[in-house]
Amino acid sequence: MPSDTAPTGLQGVADAAKAAGSGGLPPVHLWHPAHCGDIDIRIRKDGVWFHEGSPIGREALVRLFSTILRRDPDGFHLVTPVEKMKIVVEDAPFIAVRVDRDGEALRFLTNVGDAVEAGPDNAIRVEIDAETGEPRPYLHVRRGLEALIARPVFYELVELAAERDTADGPRLGVASNGAWFPIGPAGAHLA
The missing domain is CATH 2.30.270.10 (duf1285 protein)
Incomplete structure (x- = not known):
């Protein structure tokens, strides 16, 4: 579980993804964190990523998030060693x-x-x-x-x-x- 001082939400996921993905694609298929929740991220049919209704304008951030994306039987998740956050994908990510x-x-x-x-x-x-x-x-x-x-x-x-x-x-x-x-x-x- 993240500590009380660790950033949460979008910034927390971004920080964890940076730390986990420093040598290629992170092994998200091996991570099964206890903490699960939802984050208001949606990938539209045209491939545009949104957070809280606004497009994510930083291409580097979208690329970073794409490296920690995983599809599970219950949907799509951004996964780090400590968090698993469900997102919405309208078609293909x-x-x-x-x-x-x-x-x-x-x-x-x-x-x-x-x-x-x-x-x-x-x-x-x-x-x-x-x-x-x-x-x-x-x-x-x-x-x-x-x-x-x-x-x-x-x-x-x-x-x-x-x-x-x-x-x-x-x-x-x-x-x-x-x-x-x-x-x-x-x-x-x-x-």
């Missing part, structure tokens, strides 16, 4: 804002600075909205956390896509690091 083809790999960059290679451990998946038919593409980033693939980046994936015959019929998809990911329903590209 990150946005994939860039993709580059490098040999057999697709390399993505997120809005919080994560560099992720798609492949067996970092799958691309596309949900189709039942009402509008619009795709919602995602990339696994780390430990159950995903990035929504921004629309311009998804268009780049479509340009890189190739058709494959599947059990459901011909589908467009992309390959990366030995894995193939369909990016739309069977036959959608033929319509």
Whole structure:
């Protein structure tokens, strides 16, 4: 538990994250602090982080918080060795804002600075909205956390896509690091 003199709330989480993350990504999956609560942080669908209704304007602070984000069965939490604070995430916590083809790999960059290679451990998946038919593409980033693939980046994936015959019929998809990911329903590209 934090001491009576330790900062609480946003500043306390920021201080703990700085201390914990000095050598790469902190091992949040190993931390199970006794103190749990809520903090008024919300990540909007467009990837903007808010605290108490106002956007968090310091990019470095958002990047810092992104390193201590964890998804548990009951939702998303900022986790430090001494605190676990629940936050609200409207869709995916990150946005994939860039993709580059490098040999057999697709390399993505997120809005919080994560560099992720798609492949067996970092799958691309596309949900189709039942009402509008619009795709919602995602990339696994780390430990159950995903990035929504921004629309311009998804268009780049479509340009890189190739058709494959599947059990459901011909589908467009992309390959990366030995894995193939369909990016739309069977036959959608033929319509």
